[in-house]
Amino acid sequence: MASDKIHDIESESLLPSSTTQSPKHAPQSPAARILLWTSCSLNILFFVLSIFVFVHWTGNNQAIQSSYETGFKSDLDPVKSEVRVIQTTYTGGVEVDEDGHFFTTHSANQYVGKPSPDIDIAWSKLLRGLNIDLDPTSSNLQGRTFAWPESGFAFTGLEVYHSLHCLNRLRQALYPDYYDMFSNPNDPDREDHIGHCINHLRLAIQCHADLTPMEWKLSGNKVVLNTATQHTCRDFEKIDAWAVERRTRFEDIESVKNGSLIVVD
Numbered sequence: 001m002a003s004d005k006i007h008d009i010e011s012e013s014l015l016p017s018s019t020t021q022s023p024k025h026a027p028q029s030p031a032a033r034i035l036l037w038t039s040c041s042l043n044i045l046f047f048v049l050s051i052f053v054f055v056h057w058t059g060n061n062q063a064i065q066s067s068y069e070t071g072f073k074s075d076l077d078p079v080k081s082e083v084r085v086i087q088t089t090y091t092g093g094v095e096v097d098e099d100g101h102f103f104t105t106h107s108a109n110q111y112v113g114k115p116s117p118d119i120d121i122a123w124s125k126l127l128r129g130l131n132i133d134l135d136p137t138s139s140n141l142q143g144r145t146f147a148w149p150e151s152g153f154a155f156t157g158l159e160v161y162h163s164l165h166c167l168n169r170l171r172q173a174l175y176p177d178y179y180d181m182f183s184n185p186n187d188p189d190r191e192d193h194i195g196h197c198i199n200h201l202r203l204a205i206q207c208h209a210d211l212t213p214m215e216w217k218l219s220g221n222k223v224v225l226n227t228a229t230q231h232t233c234r235d236f237e238k239i240d241a242w243a244v245e246r247r248t249r250f251e252d253i254e255s256v257k258n259g260s261l262i263v264v265d
């Protein structure tokens with residue numbers, strides 16, 4: 001206000017009285033001043049409100065805007081930097097030979113077939129990253145999971161491994177003579193545990209809803225599905241390397257070693 005007054009005085013004193021009639025320099029009436037101030041204030045208020053609304057709106061849309069490539073709000077925070085999207089051609093399809101006989105191309109697949117120590121090793125390598133320990137302050141896990149009494153580290157893991165673990169349980173259930181965890185067919189828990197896994201995998205498959213089209217080809221009079229198609233995937237190897245590096249070292253946890261704590265999954 002003070003500078004406005006000085007300015008007014010200066011313009012008046014600098015201008016000859018004959019030119020003060022110019023509307024540009026006419027002293028404003030109190031009503032015009034109020035109008036000018038009101039419109040300026042409203043403009044500023046509107047601008048600030050727009051910024052607020054924009055920031056709030058983008059914040060609320062975080063769950064929608066985040067993606068398969070950058071991680072969702074529900075994903076574990078520290079692993080998001082490891083997400084990389086790649087294209088993979090699936091292996092192990094069913095094919096039909098010239099005589100119309102089916103054969104599978106899983107000769108190179110180390111995860112299926114008659115149980116053997118090699119198959120068990122392959123699965124245990126795949127599941128090395130099942131359980132991980134994290135510094136609870138460096139993740140979005142604080143207060144959400146169990147913390148080891150010895151280290152204070154948060155005991156967690158990535159859902160992809162739980163699904164793989166379930167799949168392995170189903171595979172083992174096919175061979176009750178080889179894998180004794182399911183050897184008693186009359187065990188009432190047996191069906192429950194297997195049922196839990198089937199349901200869990202159903203949910204996981206529906207959740208990820210792979211939209212790759214099925215490709216069929218005619219072979220004689222058979223219309224055969226070609227499963228060796230290209231899919232867009234999160235690079236599991238990169239995620240696996242991260243998880244394995246942080247795996248829970250049960251062998252170093254005293255309360256697990258002495259049996260005072262038992263992990264149930």
Ligand SMILES: *[C@@H]1O[C@H](CO)[C@@H](O)[C@H](O)[C@H]1NC(C)=O
Nearest residue numbers: 149150254255256258259260
């Ligand atoms: C097992 O180890 C934990 C942690 O060191 C300890 O608190 C607990 O008393 C131990 N329990 C037994 C039965 O030795």
